[in-house]
Amino acid sequence: MNQISTEKKKQIETIGLYFEKELDLTPLTARILGLLIVASSDGLSFDQITEVSCASKSSVSTSVNLLLQLKAIEYFTKPNDRKRYFRASSNHLYLMLIDELDEVNKGIDIIDTIIDYNKEKKVERYQQIRLIFREYLSKHQKNIQETLDKISAIKNN
Template sequence: MEREKLIEEIGVHFESVYNLPPLAARIYAILIMGNEEGYSFEALVEEVAASKSTVSTSLNLLLQLQKIEYFTKTGDRKRYFRKKINYLKTRLVNYITILEDEIAIFHKTSEYMKSSRPVDHEKNKSIVDIYHCYLHRTKELMQETVAKLEEACANRDK
């Protein structure tokens, strides 16, 4: 029962963070909670108690978004699904991209305010500087974490 509650909680989180439909979010949560041996299509259909076409649509969406991957086993014609092996790194890289966009927009906005409304810009300079520092430090921390994850994965796979 604890596993089901956690899958539900993770699924709700992924619905909001990734804008995923509820079933796709829950399938993604199941795959994250699963092992690297993955789940067959049939096992997922049974676990989520949904129609084959709905599960298939959700899996195709997750594959398109590169959240999951599929593989086959020697001598077995079935496809098995699992989270991407480096899914944590991928999540951080996506966040870094979002941060870079935020930094660029923030910089353009700040420059515009500086030139068109200098009094307001100067009045809010300390707040702008705090947020600017936050964005850059967060990006640096994420980049450091990505490097550590890459190193840990390389050491694990030796």
């Protein structure tokens, strides 16, 4: 595990940056998630994570516990081994969708308010664009909801 290919390192970084933004994680936390996504499903131990991520034990502890709490990662143990091994769960995808749905709903409230403001105004150059955007949000909302449903169905298989 000491030697991780440059290729993989770049991927971990990329994935990290992505989740950092989407899930509002700190850089280190996001990198650890990226690492666990890329790593084999055998999981990585706490020590391995500290080593590969080049971070302190305390920081790793904080990050790992946050990710566990979000259920973005999970851990398991091996017989005759005190260590916990961590691996990515798939819940981060579900989480992202939940977050996104929330954001879209806020957006819909706001755009509806704005559309309403400008309903009876004579000078309104932008109303049409707002309505198109509103339609976009509706479709987006529907897409998210359907995806969440599909994933839920699998989870309760």
